[in-house]
Structure formats: C-alpha cells, structure tokens
Amino acid sequence: MEKYNNTTYAILGILTTGCKSGYDIKQLMDRSLSHFWKISYGQIYPTLKQLTESELVTVTTTTQDGKPDRKEYDLTSKGMEALEKWLLQPIEQTPVERNEVLLKLFFGRHQPTDKTLAQLEDYKQKLVERLQTYTSIEQAIRTNHETDPDAQYWLFTLDYGKRTTAAAIDWCNATIKAI
Amino acid sequence: MEKYNNTTYAILGILTTGCKSGYDIKQLMDRSLSHFWKISYGQIYPTLKQLTESELVTVTTTTQDGKPDRKEYDLTSKGMEALEKWLLQPIEQTPVERNEVLLKLFFGRHQPTDKTLAQLEDYKQKLVERLQTYTSIEQAIRTNHETDPDAQYWLFTLDYGKRTTAAAIDWCNATIKAI
DNA sequence: CATGTCATGTAAGGTGTTACATGATTTC
DNA sequence: GAAATCATGTAACACCTTACATGACATG
Numbered sequence: 001m002e003k004y005n006n007t008t009y010a011i012l013g014i015l016t017t018g019c020k021s022g023y024d025i026k027q028l029m030d031r032s033l034s035h036f037w038k039i040s041y042g043q044i045y046p047t048l049k050q051l052t053e054s055e056l057v058t059v060t061t062t063t064q065d066g067k068p069d070r071k072e073y074d075l076t077s078k079g080m081e082a083l084e085k086w087l088l089q090p091i092e093q094t095p096v097e098r099n100e101v102l103l104k105l106f107f108g109r110h111q112p113t114d115k116t117l118a119q120l121e122d123y124k125q126k127l128v129e130r131l132q133t134y135t136s137i138e139q140a141i142r143t144n145h146e147t148d149p150d151a152q153y154w155l156f157t158l159d160y161g162k163r164t165t166a167a168a169i170d171w172c173n174a175t176i177k178a179i
Numbered sequence: 180m181e182k183y184n185n186t187t188y189a190i191l192g193i194l195t196t197g198c199k200s201g202y203d204i205k206q207l208m209d210r211s212l213s214h215f216w217k218i219s220y221g222q223i224y225p226t227l228k229q230l231t232e233s234e235l236v237t238v239t240t241t242t243q244d245g246k247p248d249r250k251e252y253d254l255t256s257k258g259m260e261a262l263e264k265w266l267l268q269p270i271e272q273t274p275v276e277r278n279e280v281l282l283k284l285f286f287g288r289h290q291p292t293d294k295t296l297a298q299l300e301d302y303k304q305k306l307v308e309r310l311q312t313y314t315s316i317e318q319a320i321r322t323n324h325e326t327d328p329d330a331q332y333w334l335f336t337l338d339y340g341k342r343t344t345a346a347a348i349d350w351c352n353a354t355i356k357a358i
Numbered sequence: 359c360a361t362g363t364c365a366t367g368t369a370a371g372g373t374g375t376t377a378c379a380t381g382a383t384t385t386c
Numbered sequence: 387g388a389a390a391t392c393a394t395g396t397a398a399c400a401c402c403t404t405a406c407a408t409g410a411c412a413t414g
Contacts (some may be wrong), residue, residue: 005373008277013286023393033285036278040375068382068393087283087290091298094305097276099215100185103340104266106212107192108332110259113267119270126273130329153287156357158395160281167346171339178335184401201363247365247410262384286413 001082008047009086010037012056012079014046014169017150022048032137035130035161056082056162069078105175117179124172131165134158180261181233187226188265189216191235191258194300196329199251201227211316211333212339214309227252231268248346284354296358313337 004012010033014025022044029039048071051057056079060072075083101123108116137160145151183191189212193204200221208218229252230236235258239251254262280302287295317337324330 006277006282010282013289016286016289022395023395032274033282034282036276038275041393042375042377042397043373047323047393051228064392069389070393078229081406083286084289087286088294088301094302094309095277096213096217096277097215098185099276099339101273102215102336103189103192103212104270104328105332106336107195107266108335109263109328110192110195110242110263110352115267120267123273124246130273132361149288150285153284156287156354157281157285158280159354163346163350164343167342168339171342175338177334187399200365201367221369221403221405222368222401228367241366246363251364 001085002132004082004086005038008051009083011044011047012051012075012083015057015073016080017077017082019029020074021070022073023070024125027058031140033157035134043086051079053138055079113179116161117176120172120176120179125171126141127165127172128168131162134161138162180264183261183265186216186218187230188262189218190226190230191254191262194236194252194254195262199253199254200249211320212336214313215336224353230258234258242267245275255269292358296355299351299355300358301304303348303355306348306351308343310348313340313344317341319330 011025014028017028019025019028025044026039026041029037034049040045047066048057048059050057050074055076057073057075059082060074062072064068064070086131101119104111104119138155139149141148141154145154189208190204193207195210196207197339198204201220204223204227205218205220208216208292208299227238231238231252232282234255236252236254239253241249241251244251280298283290283298284295317334320333324333
C-alpha cells in the first residue's frame with residue numbers, strides 16, 4: 001500500500017462525512033477544521049485526481065440546473081481501509097508551531113517598548129476574535145449536527161482550540177503587564 | 180529594500196546575540212527557539228550565503244587549532260536596519276498550527292475507542308515531556324544568561340510555551356475522561 | 359575503536375500557496 | 387450592474403527537510 005501525506009488522509013476522512021466534491025471539502029475545512037488543518041484548492045483538486053488514479057475513490061460527474069457541473073467523489077473499500085489504517089498509526093512527532101509574534105518578541109531588545117506592547121495588544125485581539133470564532137463554530141455544530149455521530153469528536157477538537165487560545169490570551173495579559 | 184522571509188530575519192536576529200557561524204545559529208535555535216521556530220542546515224547555509232550577497236552581513240573565515248575552519252558572520256548596518264524594519268512590521272496573520280492528533284480525533288468515529296484513548300495518552304505524555312524541556316531551557320537561561328539583556332524576552336517566549344502546553348495537557352485529561 | 363562534537367555545504371524531492379483562467383446564476 | 391456563490395482546474399513559485407558528502411579531533 002502506498003503512503004500518503006496527512007493532507008491526503010484529511011481529504012479521505014472528509015469524504016466520510018457526506019461531503020462529496022472538492023468544493024464541499026473546502027467548505028467543511030474552512031468551517032470546521034480550519035483551526036488545526038487548512039488547505040487550498042491548489043491541493044484539493046490534484047489530490048482528488050491522484051486518489052482516483054490510486055482507486056481509493058471513485059468519481060461521478062453530476063449536472064445540476066442553475067449550477068455548474070459537480071464531480072462527486074466516493075470512498076471505495078480500498079479508500080476506507082487506507083483511512084482506517086492511517087488512523088491506527090501512532091503519531092510520530094508533533095511539529096513545531098511557527099509563531100511570528102514570539103519570533104519578534106525574542107528579539108524584542110531591538111525594538112522600542114511601546115511597539116512591542118502594541119504588537120502584543122494586536123495579537124491578543126486576534127486571539128480574542130479567534131476564540132469567538134470557535135464559539136460560533138461550536139454553536140453551528142450543536143444546532144446543525146445534533147444527531148451527527150461525528151459531532152462529539154468535532155467538539156473535542158474545538159475544545160482544544162478554545163483552551164489553548166484562552167491560555168495564549170492569558171499569556172498576552174501577563175506579558176503586557178510584565179514589560 | 181528587498182523582502183525576505185521570516186526565517187531569514189530569524190537568522191539575522193540570532194546574529195545579534197553573539198552567535199556568528201551557521202553552526203552556532205543552529206545550536207541556539209535548537210536550544211532556545213525550538214518551541215516556535217526550527218530550521219535545518221539546508222536552510223541556514225544557503226540563507227547566510229544570500230545575506231552575504233545582499234550585503235546584510237559580512238563573512239570572515241577563521242582558523243582554529245584542533246577544530247575545523249569557521250565562517251563568522253557579522254551584521255552590517257544595512258543588515259541591522261533590515262532587522263529593525265522587520266520588527267516594526269505588523270504581523271499579518273497567525274498561521275494555523277497543524278495538529279495530527281486533532282486531525283485523527285476529528286475522524287475518531289472510524290476508530291475503536293481504546294485506540295483513540297491510547298493516542299490521547301501518548302500525546303499527553305509527549306506534552307508532559309515538552310513541558311519538562313521548557314523548564315530545563317528556563318533554568319539554562321536563568322543560569323547562563325543572567326545578565327544578558329535578551330534574557331527577559333527569551334523567558335517571555337518560554338512562558339508562552341509553558342502556558343499553552345499546560346492547557347493542552349488539561350485538554351487531554353478532560354477529553355480522556357469524556358470519551 | 360566507536361561515538362560525539364565541531365564544521366560546511368549541496369541536490370533532490372515533498373508540500374503548500376497564490377494567482378490566474380473560466381463562466382453561469384443569484385442576490386442586493 | 388456589482389458582488390457573491392457555486393464550481394473546477396493549472397502553473398509558477400516559495401519554502402523546507404532529508405540524505406548525502408567530507409573530515410578532524412576528543413572522549414569513553
């Protein structure tokens with residue numbers, strides 16, 4: 001069995017949720033996975049093509065009136081197997097999150113203090129907005145997917161985002177005070 | 180003035196701390212910036228070459244007895260200006276941290292519960308180890324760089340790592356209970 | 359005598375984004 | 387009439403890691 005990268009498995013996984021087209025996949029990603037996995041069309045379409053060639057998915061073109069043609073993708077049993085196998089693989093190593101704010105703060109000595117503070121305030125605001133986004137997503141899942149068997153897991157991942165973001169906001173406040 | 184990527188500025192910044200060679204830069208990165216910025220030699224050496232060509236740094240080859248030759252890089256005034264200018268630029272957008280654990284958990288419905296729990300336990304352990312690493316780095320900074328004017332800022336970035344990691348550990352515990 | 363440290367560098371390949379191209383329909 | 391939504395796709399380029407190549411000295 002070939003090996004694929006995580007993004008490919010993400011697409012495979014999303015196809016189990018009812019999303020069928022490249023467009024659908026992008027929608028769900030932006031709405032529900034965006035806080036820990038984000039990809040562009042430039043990745044989605046070529047990956048779907050590749051998955052079709054490897055026979056992990058099949059494709060059907062459907063015509064709709066008033067809307068453009070769609071290509072609908074469905075997992076094959078081989079595709080489902082590949083997904084399940086990947087899920088069971090242990091996670092190698094958590095890659096480092098690159099943080100531009102921390103990078104600049106690391107060299108904060110070469111910057112006027114008021115600029116450093118302004119940057120921290122700005123970052124804090126972005127984090128607060130992010131936290132609000134998470135709350136919106138949470139609401140959306142609770143109302144639109146109440147009976148969805150996936151909902152529970154989706155809320156777990158959201159909770160992660162909420163907790164770590166809240167911790168980052170606390171850090172902003174503490175650091176602003178300390179400077 | 181040309182534009183460079185953040186990694187290039189990271190290298191420029193590290194050159195202000197007393198590190199002078201590519202090897203030194205890698206050392207400091209691994210020891211002090213590794214929790215929010217990590218790069219390989221495959222990036223460092225070509226970047227130093229490029230910075231020399233752009234005249235942001237100068238290079239001197241020094242011979243040492245018992246050790247290989249070293250190339251020592253020094254910031255030029257043009258280089259220092261570029262660094263300061265970059266520090267003042269506002270941060271565009273915080274990129275999304277890709278998290279394989281969350282990605283798999285998102286599709287947790289297709290995995291046996293005991294496997295999901297095992298993965299969370301594993302992740303938790305890695306986070307605990309990471310927290311310990313941060314504490315070691317903190318100790319190292321407090322003892323080796325007590326009088327260093329950079330130390331304060333380095334400790335701020337470490338505090339970020341500690342707080343967000345602790346929040347992630349809390350999340351692990353809560354999620355393990357909830358499943 | 360094997361491993362670790364010090365030290366520099368390149369080539370190949372993977373991964374990803376951005377910008378562009380195309381075009382119909384619906385909503386304000 | 388403009389903008390948003392729906393929908394697919396490619397080419398160019400940016401960025402980065404891994405593996406390899408080289409070699410001396412020090413430590414156990």
